[in-house]
Every structure is written in C-alpha cells, then in structure tokens.
Amino acid sequence: MVAGSLMSAAVPGAVAWDIVVGGRFIAALAAPAPEAGSSALAEAAGDERVQIEALVGSIPVGSAGQVDAFAIVWWPSADPTEVTAVVRGNAVVDLTSPGGTRRFDARGIRPWHLAEFADVVALRITSAESPLDRLGHATDPVPHAHASLCATSIEWESAPDAARDAAAALRDATAAAAGADTILMPRRGGVPYGEEDDTVHRSSPSQPAATMPVTIPTFDGELPGHAGPAAPPGPAADEATEAPAPPSALPATLVPAFAIGGGPPHPVIAPVLIGRRPLSPRIPGGAGAAHELVTVDSPQAVVSGTHLELRVEGTRLVATDLRSTNGTVVHGASGTRRMRSGESIVVPPGTSLDLGDGTIIEIFLAPAPGAPAAPYPTDSRPHP
Incomplete structure (x- = not known):
C-alpha cells in the first residue's frame, strides 16, 4: 500500500x-x-x-x-x-x-x-x-x-x-x-481536450480541473528554442540575437488516433461511431459533442449498423461496444478478450479492435490536426 x-x-x-x-x-x-x-x-x-x-x-x-x-x-x-x-x-x-x-x-x-x-x-x-x-x-x-x-x-x-x-x-x-x-504531463494549464462532462481531468483537489494534452519535447543537449548558456558580458553579447527554433524542433502534440485495415491515421477529436451504417444518437451528447460517423464494409453483415464508439476522455481513448450482434474482440498487451455487450474500456496505443468481417481497428498516437511538425515520426504504429 x-x-x-x-x-x-x-x-x-x-x-x-x-x-x-x-x-x-x-x-x-x-x-x-x-x-x-x-x-x-x-x-x-x-x-x-x-x-x-x-x-x-x-x-x-x-x-x-x-x-x-x-x-x-x-x-x-x-x-x-x-x-x-x-x-x-x-x-x-x-x-x-x-x-x-x-x-x-x-x-x-x-x-x-x-x-x-x-x-x-x-x-x-x-x-x-x-x-x-x-x-x-x-x-x-x-x-x-x-x-x-x-x-x-x-x-x-x-x-x-x-x-x-x-x-x-x-x-x-x-x-x-x-x-x-520521456512523455511529459503538465501539472497546470493546458488546452481543454475532450468534452466538458465526459473527460479525464488533472488538477489539484482544491482547484478546478483542467484537461491536459500530451507533448513529446525534443532534446539535443538544449531545450527547444533555447540558444544555450548566456553569452559572457560585452559587445558580443549585446549584439547577439537568439535565433528562433526551426519548425522541426517544436514539440508535436499527440492525440489518440485509429486506422482501419492499415489505412491512414484518423485522429479522434470528436466522438466517433463506427459501423456498417452508423447513425447519430437521437439525443446529442451536449455542446460540441456531435458524433463523427465512419462507415466500414461488411459483406457478410457481421459488423452491426452502429457497432463501436471511440471517445476521448482526457488523454485516454475509450472504446464502447454498442451492444453489437457479433461483439468486439480486443487484442492488447495483456492478451485477447471479447468485450461484453455495452462495455466501455480504455484502449491504450498498440491495441487493436476486431469488429468481424476483416474490420480491424488499430489504436495509436498521431499528431493533432494543425500541430507543428515533429523531427521524427510521431505515428506510434511500427515503422519499417
């Protein structure tokens, strides 16, 4: 304890x-x-x-x-x-x-x-x-x-x-x-990320909670955007100017993302509904909570119409099986298991979700839309 x-x-x-x-x-x-x-x-x-x-x-x-x-x-x-x-x-x-x-x-x-x-x-x-x-x-x-x-x-x-x-x-x-x-989790500040009422927060118990982005800073002996130790006093120091950091040295903000069947990265910004014919819920989840609908092929009609939801809660990605007929199989670091009907679980990077009929959803981290470029690949999937 x-x-x-x-x-x-x-x-x-x-x-x-x-x-x-x-x-x-x-x-x-x-x-x-x-x-x-x-x-x-x-x-x-x-x-x-x-x-x-x-x-x-x-x-x-x-x-x-x-x-x-x-x-x-x-x-x-x-x-x-x-x-x-x-x-x-x-x-x-x-x-x-x-x-x-x-x-x-x-x-x-x-x-x-x-x-x-x-x-x-x-x-x-x-x-x-x-x-x-x-x-x-x-x-x-x-x-x-x-x-x-x-x-x-x-x-x-x-x-x-x-x-x-x-x-x-x-x-x-x-x-x-x-x-x-090292992946750094800031203690204070940060940009709100996720929905107002359905989020993971990081805060002091006596202060309002605030959601935090995950950032990966780059280091090469110095902090990004820092010119190194201060120059000694004298004319050279007065004339010296600090060069701005090139775009490639700026930290990249990473967000949970998914790809279907080896397709392109799809960052999860709003809640995502995945299925053969996904439909938005009749009652919206609140301001800014409009669902994104992603349709997948299912020749044998194994994948349900609205099969799975992916939703960001703070820095975590939560998958919910929407009482699908075939179910959802989870492959992760701890093994393989089938989600219970209606169950919600946190799916960390490296997890894959099998909806059936060849529909495999990979979970990983990817740059947020509009984030500065990173000096190395930020897609957390294995690279050749």
Whole structure:
C-alpha cells in the first residue's frame, strides 16, 4: 500500500461498500458486490504493476449482475500526492490538498467518470449521501497488505512530508534519466481536450480541473528554442540575437488516433461511431459533442449498423461496444478478450479492435490536426 495511514468507519444504516485494498489502489464496490468483481480485485491486490484500466475492466458493468456504484483510487507512481480516481453511481471520493477538500463524483456520467489529481494529502471513499466535511471520522485501523472489508467509508492519509519528498525526488530522478523519450504531463494549464462532462481531468483537489494534452519535447543537449548558456558580458553579447527554433524542433502534440485495415491515421477529436451504417444518437451528447460517423464494409453483415464508439476522455481513448450482434474482440498487451455487450474500456496505443468481417481497428498516437511538425515520426504504429 502507498505510504500512509488507512482507517475505516461503519455507520449503522449508511450505505455499505465492499472494499479491497491493494498495493497501489483502494477499490470500493456497492455491497453486496458480485463475486466476479471482488475476486478479480483481490487477485490484483498484490500486483504492484496493475494499471487503472485493468482494475476498471475487472468490474462488471452493463451486464447482468452489474455493479451500479463503485470507486477506485489508484496511485500511478511512487509519489503519493498524485492520484487517479474513477467513480460510478453514488460513490464519491473526497480529496484533500493543502488548499482544502473537494468532492469528486460521477455527475451522472456513464459508464464511469475518471480524473487525475495532484497535491493530494488525504482522501476518503464514501457515498454521495455522506456530508463533505473534514476527514478523520474513521477510527478503525485497516491493515495495508491486501485487506478486504465491508465499511461505510475508508480514509487514507499520506505519510509525513519526508516520505513524500523522498518519493518526489525518486520520481524527478527517474524522469531526468529517461531523457528525450520521456512523455511529459503538465501539472497546470493546458488546452481543454475532450468534452466538458465526459473527460479525464488533472488538477489539484482544491482547484478546478483542467484537461491536459500530451507533448513529446525534443532534446539535443538544449531545450527547444533555447540558444544555450548566456553569452559572457560585452559587445558580443549585446549584439547577439537568439535565433528562433526551426519548425522541426517544436514539440508535436499527440492525440489518440485509429486506422482501419492499415489505412491512414484518423485522429479522434470528436466522438466517433463506427459501423456498417452508423447513425447519430437521437439525443446529442451536449455542446460540441456531435458524433463523427465512419462507415466500414461488411459483406457478410457481421459488423452491426452502429457497432463501436471511440471517445476521448482526457488523454485516454475509450472504446464502447454498442451492444453489437457479433461483439468486439480486443487484442492488447495483456492478451485477447471479447468485450461484453455495452462495455466501455480504455484502449491504450498498440491495441487493436476486431469488429468481424476483416474490420480491424488499430489504436495509436498521431499528431493533432494543425500541430507543428515533429523531427521524427510521431505515428506510434511500427515503422519499417
């Protein structure tokens, strides 16, 4: 478990949660949780490399015996102040930073709402009916190693500052060693990316969330656009001018993209509906959320009319099987499996989706439309 203290509370008459504590996550499912979901989380508890996509994917939603409400908090690195949270239904996560406490809830978003937070010093998983107030009401200690329990809330508080500083130093050293291939996630600012209500956010718990683009900077001993060390004082320095960076040295903004059957890259800017005869939903998803329709050939009519949706949530691409007849087979780094009807999953670069009848969709990263050119190929698919 990430360094810190863990306490639980059981209040008679309040909403109960089946809770699993892992090495890098805390998950709470509305009690009584189905055996499939709780067992999968318990198996993942000892895996220090488990990713948030695998945790969410292990919880049954959109099918018989589905979980209507759950919350997961996951630490992506050794830094305990950086947390990813996922909520569904009436589950909420209250997050505390030096600036105060805020509540992260689902806001009616289905199948779930995901966000990333920085500067977190404490958090609580509970139900929306619980008041948002200071943490510290939980009084029952929880063993950190792979614990399973039933409670109405669970609270985590970070270790002393020395432990957090050590983790931050380790993270910075790792990033420095990675060099030119490091993908940087800015902590603040950034251009809004994705829809207003169906996004993955990155923010401090006490500040409004903002979505972030992913950029890959180029390094050749100097920062892009920087002329190097300052010239010594004197006439030469006064006359020196800093040359602008050539276009090829500018960072390229990458966005999730797909290609069908080895075709050209297709960046996902708006939600995309793919099928034999895709139709837009009768009720639009909100301002700026008009769907893009992509038609594919299916001589045997194996691909459904509106088969699959691809939608960007923050920096992640989410695929949803739209209750297709043939189903969708996912090929990824962790293996191959068939999506459940109506299921939504995060599909990282390198994933391929088989809709049937020879329709294969490759997922990768590609430059955003209008992005500056990069000095090397930014298409994340293998290149000859």
